[in-house]
Amino acid sequence: MLAKLRIGITAKLFAAILSTCMLVLVTMHWGVRLSFEHGFVDYIKRGNEQRLILLANALGDEYQQHGSWDFLRNNNKLVYNILHSLEQNPDANAQLPPHGWRTPFWIIDRQSTVMIGPRTPLPPESSRRSITTGDGTVVGWVIGSPPERLTRSADINFDQQQRRTSWMIVGLTMLLAALVTWLMSRGLLAPVKRLVEGTHHLAAGNFTSRVEASSRDELGRLAQDFNRLASTLEKNESMRRAFMADISHELRTPLAILRGELEAIQDGVRKLTPQSIMSLQGEVATLTKLVDDVHQLSLSDEGALAYRKGHTDLVPLLELASGNFRHLFTQHPLTLTLSLPQQAAQFGDPDRLIQLFTNLLENSLRYTDPGGTLHITLLSSSDGNLLHFDDSAPGIGDRQREQIFDRFYRADASRSRASGGSGLGLAICQNIVEAHDGTIVADHSAAGGVRITIHLPSKTH
Template identity: 70%
Template sequence: MNALRLGISGKLFLAIFSTCMLVLITMHWGVRLSFEHGFVDYIKRGNEQRLQMLSSALAEQYEQHGNWDFLRNNDRLAFGILRSLEQNPDSSSQLPPHGWRTQFWIIDQQYRVLVGPRSPVPPEGSRQKITTSNKKVVGWVIGSPPERLTRSTDINFDQQQRRTSWLIVGLSTLVAALVTWLMARGLLAPVRRLVEGTHRLAAGNFSSRVEVGSRDELGQLAQDFNLLAGSLEKNEQMRRAFMADISHELRTPLAILRGELEAMQDGVRKLTPEALASLQMEVTTLTKLVDDLHQLSLSDAGALAYRKQQTDLVALVELVAGSFQSRFAAHSLRLTLDLPDEAPFFGDADRLMQLFTNLMENSLRYTNSGGELRVSLHQTGSRWQLRFADSAPGVEEHQLHHLFERFYRTESSRNRASGGSGLGLAICKNIAEAHDGTLSATHSDSGGLEITLDLPYLP
């Protein structure tokens, strides 16, 4: 059964070829029908013209002789007159070629046969009056109706046309098959490339790409396939990097915990409050990392709950800043606010406070003692722009575009020693995008990092 299944190439070939054959057969049938009827009509019109010319010539002969005695049973004279008409240049130019096709009779005014075969005169045959110059009808010329071909030359001509027609159909069939095959291959070449690329993609080869050879729907499909393959390849790279980063982040505190516990078991280190505090610190680091991973996974999956309502950005920033005042003062850091009276916004107050907390926590951890964090909020057109600008140390130019990637940390003082997991800014970015906003980073005027939160203005 599998051997009888046709692929899309065979189906397209059969569809186009069947259409071509249907058109060819219909045209052949129509041409043959038109030729047969047209040829008979052509013979009929030629015979009628000859009957008319013969009747005119016989009328002249009748006027010369005064009766039909000269013609009675004189078939030679009648055919001689007809041949003279065929050979006359003035008259033959008006006649179809190939001569007389059917039987004819010449009868007088009493309907007696003067010239003609012995068979009865057909009542439905073509009739031409023999009229003298004084409008007197002295007889008729009657021809049998040419319902079918009777002369061998006409039959041979018809058979030749029939053979030629079938020969044309055969040659046209071969040409149609060849052109259809080439057309099917050409049209399906992009489809075959897409099928092969899909097989490679399904097998895990995310670097698979297909050639875009046209600008039609198939070309657009090939472009979409390449975009899909690129997205899958990027996601696979991110997945591998994510797994490597998670294992790396978990290995360090676990290794410290294991070393501390083994040291206590071996008696190298005593079980003191300081040792327990060290273990508690590593457990806190692990707990913070797991919580951040959970928050990031929820925001990536769109499962992070958002309860949006009318709120005020100024009140939220002041509330978060108030909770950080004592900690900033303990680290000899200044926290200054430059805010308007109010900033109405439709969003989730808890998630926005989580975003502000992460950004202030980031500045608290990575800003050198004696520095400052300046938070400013301004309306620019139809957008709110909230800036968090801290002082030194800063980051390199090429590192700015990677700050919002998960587990990314610079090689300067902004490292694990400060307690960060590298997930806070990634979570902040997801929260900003959930509020139709953007989060960007640049260098601050005081030598540190400036992070700008851009949100839509909703009065």
Template identity: 60%
Template sequence: MKFWRPGITAKLFLAILTTCIMLLFATHWAVRISFEHDFMNYIKRGNELRLQMLTDTLADQYTQHGDWQFLRHNDRVIFQILRSFDRENEHDENRPGPRPGGPERDMGPGPDDEAGPPDRPDMPPHGWRTRFWVVDQNNKVLVGPRSPVPADGARRAITVNNAPVGWVIASPVEKLTRNTDINFDRQQRRTSWVIVGLATLLAALATFPLARGLLAPVKRLVDGTHKLASGDFSTRVKPGSQDELGRLARDFNQLASTLEKNQQMRRDFMADISHELRTPLAVLRGELEAIQDGVRQFTPESVTSLQAEVGTLTKLVDDLHQLSMSDEGALAYQKTSVDVVTLVEIAAGAFRERFASRNLTLSLDVPESATVFGDPDRLMQLFNNLLENSLRYTDSGGQTRVQLMTRDKTLILRFSDSTPGVTDEQLQRLFERFYRTEGSRNRASGGSGLGLAICLNIVEAHGGAIHAAHSPFGGVSITVELPLEREKTRDV
């Protein structure tokens, strides 16, 4: 049996709607409690006022008659007094809302009570919501129902010449008893529930589009993530806002762009590797087939040619291994205080014969010493790669100049060669893997295209920077910046 599993939109809708319903019910009960409390207080105050009026009137009647004989077992007098109160307040008849009174009351002897006279007039319609008794100074009941006088009832003394001659006692008001009040309370209760129902419906109608609107950016991100996971790195999402979801969408686009770029670089990398391996392997195969078919004799010269191609393959594999290790940070760096001037002079001395064989001039412009905190073997590899790059890509009769200087506690090492130069676009790609500036990928004129990429990793491992620019001699100028030893913390 499958159960319904709501999505995030349904969950948010239900969460907001549930919160609204809880607030509505809490507000409803708070209003109901407040209304009932205030309504009961209103009734109590009305009863107290009428008791006071009745007490004062009975005191006047007692003064006129001199005793209670006029009232004893004579409910008609009480009824006439109460009706006189109503005639004095006839202007309240047309007021809206609940009026203090009605055709029914729950006080005194009712129409069916045995205590009252059978021909008495209708009970007073207004105001009275409790039973009341009139007793004399001896606490004998003069007027009132046959039920016992409540001990906790409200007492009002009937005073004549500052002496109590009787009391008016009313039963305590604990709940609504008159039909008019009960009907009014029920009407208010029904109205309150109708308002709660309509407010709930309105909340549902407003919450659904609100939930959809709030989650629209999330849905776009979900759809984009599904496409990204399926390999579509060209997908992008519209930020749409400047809040956290907008920033998340922009970060998602940046991630997709980076993955797309990395995918393209991986494809190019695999294509470049296959191309670089295919050339020497094709040469080796051709040489071996020629020897096998007898077209070419197996001589020391042919062996030397085969060894040259094997050396090319070995150099390519070594460069790939060095590059992969430097990318992963797996190259062993044993750093110490290194005089860069000494390393540069050693590297230049090793390349002078090769530069001279191609009619190239190699010149140095270096100070007496410049110390950095680094790995001398990796720095020597860096300088050898840069000199090898200049040797391969400088026309015969040109020059390469190596300058070393310090500026702002930074060692600046610049390798500048002569023509041919490169374009601005090519300058931006010199440190890409397998990138060479010649038009064809003939290995006779260029190396594996990994030398400068390895140089970049070595420089970054030493906390420095490397960049390329146009040389004043018409070629390329590669600048290496390394922090001097006193600025580099030895925590490696």
């Protein structure tokens, strides 16, 4: 049972803070007690020393009046009257603490004979004040015992009362500290508990979970990061589901066509002719292109797509890629024009850059209406190279412009695969550009179509 008992972080924080408060309170209590006891004893000691001085002066005056000590021997009442007069004297009372003498004292003559006081040996560390006459002659001494500890019942009761009060204050302070510590620990750990609960929801697959960021401290920033993480996971999960749905849809159509044609040939509805074989090969080529695109996209997403970067020139790469498409553009028919500088130095992978240009040319070939145009512009500067691919109608809307680089997205959902492609070409283009630390954006073209703008920064390594 005890092995299964788990102490939460709230209880641990509460115990840590409360134990620290208790240690501080107990230490302060004992420090105050020691200071009070020593200070109280020193206070009594100073009062006794003042009384010794006053009593010695009073006895000196009495001795000078009587001429001997006969009036004082065994006359305790006279000494008490003198002490009482000292207490009643306003001038003396201002210098003395209350409650009178607190330790034994002795009065001895010049022969060290005890005249007043207990008939016990004089303490070795006693306070001694000489009794002198007007001409300075020493006629005796007043001796007081040092107050090493409290002896009077009134002082002991006062000390005990202070001790009880001190412990009561410590107890009440501990209760208050426990209450404040409990509230503080719950308040401080409330954001942590919300994060823990949110993490459990994420671990269970609930990516819609969010936590409240109610502060601007480290916990508040952690809650904000948690919400961003949950949002990213939710987006990735949505993209994963959409990707699986899209790829299954893309594979279903050519497979259905292949199955239908093969069944038709098998049932004898359609004869096995060169034309039917070419149709089957076309569907197989479509499947092959789709699988290759998915493979290329997965490699670029994982960073496993090989890039062999080096110093190259974009001008011959663009000329090579556009040359491969001139015959297709002529058949469509579309007009392909280029505005290129003499050279455009770039640090990158020539093969991947040609793949980038090929995908953009193929995208314009598929989506531009017959009789349209595609104009490629390359601007080279010290900051890098800027490319514009401007084609003619049809164009795209603002919402489509933001989604054009998404996987399996086609601006015209009604287009068939033959005209619309797999919808992965621009997503692969985006990964290639980002691998070269560049940017690619889509905008409206002045010719009525789409303008794809690519910026590739100039780097030497």
